[in-house]
């Protein structure tokens with residue numbers, strides 16, 4: 001049974017007293033109810049967790065996503081938690097498992113840049129099987145704060161992947177979706193978008209980030 005409680009805290013789950021398990025309880029602010037999160041919770045019947053998003057230049061961002069052979073309970077939970085992380089992060093279009101602080105990240109990316117956040121797309125073992133044209137769009141990354149640069153990408157791509165249930169599918173993408181998929185598949189190959197920049201631009205950004213990190217280390 002799922003019990004929905006209201007109190008004055010923002011959306012969060014709590015362990016309740018009296019032997020209730022965390023899986024049975026969700027606590028929601030009565031004025032700030034996040035229906036999407038609530039709906040997802042009710043659908044899965046269990047609590048979801050969020051991952052910490054790794055920040056460049058964390059060496060873990062260089063890990064490669066391991067090939068998923070079976071959608072078992074662990075992989076399903078990772079997918080749910082990745083969407084949870086995605087939806088609870090402001091201005092997030094997509095996330096790859098390798099940019100999240102989890103051990104042995106699988107080859108999974110979650111994407112949803114719809115205004116209503118109601119068009120989730122999960123790619124398991126996503127692979128670009130055909131591409132055409134060239135396109136340059138500005139990119140940013142949840143793992144690289146404050147850096148936005150134009151990156152050359154294929155204009156149109158055909159992607160092959162499995163969905164969250166393990167069903168294979170292919171689709172064609174262009175524009176923002178094509179950019180997004182290429183950016184995320186790079187992550188799953190241990191790359192970040194800065195790797196596509198000229199040495200000059202890259203050096204400038206690296207220097208700024210190093211300075212920023214030094215300042216924040218000093219202030220903590």
Ligand SMILES: [Zn+2]
Pocket residue numbers: 099140141142143183187
């Ligand atoms: Zn990124």
